[in-house]
Amino acid sequence: MLRRFIVSAALAASALAVPAAVAPASATVVSAPTAVSMAACTYQRVGQHWNCITPGAFCPKAARGKSGYAKVTSKRYRCTWKSADPYWRWRRA
Structure with missing residues (x-):
């Protein structure tokens, strides 16, 4: 659980550090569904x-x-x- 959190935080930080114009399209697509799936889970x-x-x-x-x-x-x-x-x-x- 902690490992998943650290990995997702590192992905989010790397997505913020690299400008969108320089980042390849695949890097943006990989991090977006992870954030959406975690936010989509509701009680x-x-x-x-x-x-x-x-x-x-x-x-x-x-x-x-x-x-x-x-x-x-x-x-x-x-x-x-x-x-x-x-x-x-x-x-x-």
């Missing part, structure tokens, strides 16, 4: 599961007991409550 309910959740974050009331998939790793999480932490949160399923 949403799809049927009986949720998409684009953030692990450890609080769950909405409608998600209690339901499963969801993380926006970065696509791993499955479940909205659960624990007595030690009395809040509904997205925890690893």
Whole structure:
């Protein structure tokens, strides 16, 4: 997860450092879909599961007991409550 963030930050920085007139068209095309796909992921309910959740974050009331998939790793999480932490949160399923 950290590696993906560092690589995407390096790509974004390199795209800003090189003028658009000098940069080849393929370099611009490669970095654009990555930024769009990350921005396009929104927290949403799809049927009986949720998409684009953030692990450890609080769950909405409608998600209690339901499963969801993380926006970065696509791993499955479940909205659960624990007595030690009395809040509904997205925890690893």
